[in-house]
Amino acid sequence: MTPRLLTPLSFLLYCCLSVFAKTHLQYEGDILLGSLFPIHKQNHLHKGDPCGDIQSEDGIQPLEAMLFTLDNINEDESILKGVRLGAVAYDSCDDPIFASEQAVPFLEGFMSRKYEVESCEAPSSGRPRNTSRDDPPWSSDLVVGMIGPQTSAVSVQLANLGRIFKVPQISYLSTSDKLCNAAEFPYFFRTVPSDVHQAKAIAELFAEFKWNYASVVHSDSEYGEMGYQALKDQFDSKGICLAKPLVIINKYFVAEDYRGIIRSLMDMKLSRIVIVFCDRIPAGRLLEAVKELGVFDRFLWVGSDAWASRESVVKGRESAVLGAVAVQPLRRSYPGFDDYFRSLFESNERNPWFPEYLRVYHNCSSYEVCSQKEDLLIEEQQLYVHFVRDAVYAFAYALDALIMDSCGPPRGGNRLCPQFWKASRDELRSYLENVTFKDIGGNDFSFYGSHEHSLKESSSFFFRHDGPPRYTIINFQERGDSYDWYKIGTYINGKILLNSEIVNFTQHPVTSCTRKSCRPYEIRVPSSSDGCCWTCKQCSINEFRKSEYECGLCPLGEISSVGDNFTTCSLVPEIFMDFRDKWAIASMSFASVGISMTLMTSFIFWKYWETPVVKASGRELSLLLLLGTFLSFSATFVIVAKPSKVTCGTMRFCIGFCYTVCYAAVVTKTNRVARIFRMDNSNSSNNNNPRWTSPLSSLLIAGALVSVEVLINIVWLLLEPPEAVVVVSLMGKRILVCAGVDDNFMAGLVYPFILILGATLYAFKTRKCPGGFNETRYIFFANAVTTIHWFAYVPLYLVSADPHIRAVILALSLCLSAIVQLGCLLFPKLYTVLFKPEKNTRDAVMTSHHNRRFPSNIHPNGSNNNFRSSSFLFEYSRGGGSTLEMSHSSFEAMTGNEHRHLTWSHTLSAVEENNLQSSLATPASRVKPTRIRSTSISRSTQTASSLDVSKKAISFFVNISDEDDLVYEEDCRD
Structure with missing residues (x-):
């Protein structure tokens, strides 16, 4: 939702800003590159104006380097033949927020393309749209990418916009490590290394x-x-x-x-x-x-x-x-740029900021004045502007390849076919990732993948988005009467080369502090406040090296251990369960399979979230049940871990909590179904809708049930805090275990057992619900298996003296319970969803396993005896051209092509013949049945709001009362 909101907001921002006159540079072309340069410094002092003084080094020079490069490309017949590459440049003022505002005009085309896709509007044919009179003097649809910005802070801001609107962006000087994240900034490139x-x-x-x-x-x-x-x-x-x-x-x-x-x-x-x-x-x-x-x-x-x-x-x-x-x-001079820059002092009409630059830096009121100055001093070329050249050429070669693949070789006329404009929206990034060309030094340039980061965080870092890692090492020296930075070495592809003979900083008192390596039985004594410098001190015989800076006292009867480099005290080694133990590996393998099954089930539920079977299962409570099974499997990794306060406390908490989460979901779901269908009291003619049946209410009820177990566990942990203790076995082994590994562990199972009983009770009460809601057999089986395995594993756990066996029993118990929950309560739903799609319908879900069918006509009867209640699906059929009528005109289905809305709110009388083919007659005296049953409708829900009168059957799902049993027909609904 957020990107769709950003599109109109961005347009609103553009409209608000368009009332101000924006100075910009336009270089005409068939394809345009948007660009941002810090023409002016950022103004930190005045909040009203984000721009400060004009700057030459980082503003005018890189801008002119881009224009110089565009001139060279457009004059070169070997690249982009028949296509003129242009640009639009704005001033970023080195301010992230202001730069974002400035970028809106040439982002407009990308915004409109994204809006077309996300709003499902028909995309444009591929050619740029015509601009209106309110648009900039250039078409934003011609912009295919962006050059700049220069600083990392501004680039991060623009790269976020680039991610949203899919704008390829190449910075020539942003080096921040944050921009290495190709997953976060997939459309950001740079010609400099990170x-x-x-x-x-x-x-x-x-x-x-x-x-x-x-x-x-x-x-x-x-x-x-x-x-x-x-x-x-x-x-x-x-x-x-x-x-x-x-x-x-x-x-x-x-x-x-x-x-x-x-x-x-x-x-x-x-x-x-x-x-x-x-x-x-x-x-x-x-x-x-x-x-x-x-x-x-x-x-x-x-x-x-x-x-x-x-x-x-x-x-x-x-x-x-x-x-x-x-x-x-890497510092290099851009060949030809110095001569080009000097020529600008005679005339430079295409750069709107150049007159201000002349006035501020050279005190020239016009080009004529500057050209006549004999003492005019033109500043030295910035040796990084060749990175601007690389950025422009990267776009040029990528566009050339894209045009060739989309439109073929040049054949005269307009070379930019509609296929190119469509492909430029989605495929230009991949062409940039694979572009290769010669830099000014004659070396191959291609974007570099940050392999180191890919290993740490994400495979997405294998994208090639950085410039090659090449650096120049410089030293600021005084030579004669001048000061300057001089090259003293290079760092290329991880190798440093230094010319130590020309390095000049020996006049400074360069010193290093003492950081010698201490021996194993020594500690560091800091000699500086930050701990960077230290001396060494030896620990005594009854002390062990607790840390690099501290000696620790061994317990009585123990001395520092030579074998452990004096970091511990020697004693009989402790044994404990950890992840390397064979029993732990077996338990974790079993739990991993269970976790995979749980995740698979969750995915299928999510995929079929809106289907009737998933809805009838109680989606939110099913997710809670899945959470409980996931926790049950995951608890294995805590149980087999090395005992500690954290793991012991977590294990004690999880034993009852995992069961509680599962059965709280089952109890809440069966209770909800029972209240919805009112299986135990439906003889009242004025039943109100049951309360607290919404998904949120069900989750709150389940949460309340779970909170009881949480409270029990918290009280238990407070009264008996968890800890890991060493016990000595009869064999003399020092075993690290959790304190209280006896019958105290069973305290957390009392409340879950109560929930199991509650789930069993409600499962019995919902046994006559429609098939989609009836899980009685599955719940009975799940509860039975859980109860049986509890009675099996509890004695085994208590009598076992081996802590490894105890941990395995506890872990497998939780896993087995979770498997039972999945197999009995969730896998049947998955089977229906995946292999029985014909049963994954509302009709199939709402149909009882035993429905009654009465082919009949209808007449009123006010009988309302106190009979037993059930839920049935009735089908009322009319014969031939007759009509179905109800007293008081409650509903009527006439023959013909009309459609009427049907309502039902009255009492029926069902008349059944000896052959069990029942009919409803008006009046009843026309039929001589063997026996008559009175039925009273306490609630009914029409399955359709309108009826095609050409059909011969009307179906209602109703609650009825009968005085004795009738013959059932399986799946009698047509």
Whole structure:
């Protein structure tokens, strides 16, 4: 339901926003790529306007890199021949919410396609729809995918929309590990690797320099949080310790807060290396705090890809950054882009933000002024813009393959056939996953699968959605009168290569704390507050090594065990049941089969949820019964586990609770059926509908019954808390068992046994219900088997001294009871549903096993004697062209083609002849029967609200009273 609501809501959002003039760039094309670039910085200070100053490094340059790439593609006859690839670009202002609003115009086409599918409307023929005068100047149906955004926080927001509306999206710089989840973001791609690989590269860098201790500062953004977690995982695997992290709150930190972060770092005396995993703006403010406090030589900074190599971050703070090292996605210069960018200063009409850029960065009021400036300084190319090029080419080659498969090779004219537009909605993602092309270095580019994550969480991570893991390691150095980032190594496909001769950070006091390995009988004594550094201390002879930091005292008569590396005290080994025991394996195997049967039954019930047989079984209570059987099978895994307070308490709780859940469902269901059909008192002519028969009421009643057992178990556990104790057998074995493994365990079975008796009683009372509701035989058998096996296993359990045998008896008892419940109460329903579909009808369910048929005419008779009651199906047949009439015009079925609604609320008299062929006559004197029976209708339910008068039979399900037995006919209903 949620996606269907989002479509109109998104359109409403678009309509609301369309009243504002949105600056955007349009690059004409037969196919369009939507794109989002952070043309302006995010404005944290003013809530009214989300956009701050224009930025060149991360705004204008990547946008122009996309346009430059589109020019190259459209001029290349080897790709997308006969098709012009275009784009529409909006400003994200690096703000997730604002970016979502900006993306609505080019998401409109995807929204309408999804709405057509989900509302079952006929989809469009494949060609884009014509735009109305209120639409943007370009058709949203031409948009097939999206380039960007840049930062991870914005990409996560847009990737959520992409999942809903199936929008392929390729980011050129979002590296957050969260975006690795191809199951959560199936339409998100990126040309850069995940931060998981960046964390691996940093960890390898630490190992190369033999650093084993560092502090870390990260921002509270998606990028910072996920980056820190990836760092911690990688450092833990290599034995490198991270001090307690310091977090920057991006939106609320002011200058004093950043100075506080630096002071906290200075308090960590042993930590000189600081990893900064922050976004660009907070990283710059942190370095500004270093400059203000004048602690230039105190730290060695290790930078992440979001801020390292950014001129806007280090400009004016060079002394604070000097010596820093950083890991960046592969840095390369985009050939031809520098010349292209310089040419824009003469004329750039297609970029609406370029005049503002000229005015802010170059003090140019017009292109003519800029072209005449001799001292015009054009900033250096950002060495990540080639990832923008890869993103555009990925779309281009994927679209080229899709067009070729959908429309064939170019034959002149419009190459985009209707089949392409239809396929682009669903198949473009798979083409992107398999795209391969040459990058600017001449290497093959294809999206990379995150194999590591697939092993941890889901097979969906085998999707190829990330850029290849290639990094450049850089060092901030002073050479002559200038400062810059210089390449000192690479990290490609898990291998690090460093040129140590050009590394320059020896001026900093890089130190490592003592983290030597302690001997088995020694513990660590921390020498730093975070526990990263320590010395070793030996435990005494009567102590064992309780943990890495604590010695524990052995009980009297015990000493530390050399064989266990002094982590325990030596004594006779304990024995206990665990998952490796052969009896446990046998029990768990049996329980696993039962769980599979329960899940299969649940699935079949769910699949045939709306069929009469499933409805008649009491769906909600049947689910409760399935829950009880599932718990009964699952309890086996607790019973055979190693005894502990948790497992012992859980086992004691489950023994009675599992039975209670099953039989509470059976008691409630049979009680409900008995009250609905009023089998024990139907001679009143004014029976009200029974109360508390709705599914919710039944569940509440069953819950109340179960709560009694829960209360009993809670009181029992409070009065006698569970615990695992060691008992010494006659053979001298130390056996770990649950305390109270005697007849106390039987206390939880008293209440379930009462429920079994109640279920048996109500099963007897509902024995004359219609076949679909009558489970008397099955319930009798299930209860009998349960009772018999109780009387068998209880003595066996009590007399057995072997804890293994006791556990197996207890587990098999619960499993056997659950098997009986499934076999007797649920499998018959499955048999009917799967193999007897002709009986899975309302008529078959509502029909008694013994129905009476009276072919008859009808006349009124007010007899209302106090007779025995039963439920029957009556069929009243009319002969020839006669009519069926009822006194007071209660109902009438005339011959002809008319349809009348029939009502029934009166008393009948049934006249039966010697041959048992009965008829109703008006008046009764016309028939000379052998005997007459009076019947009184206490309740009747018409099987159809209208009747085809051409039929000769009218059927009613009624309650009647008779004075003696009649001859029954099996399945007499036609």
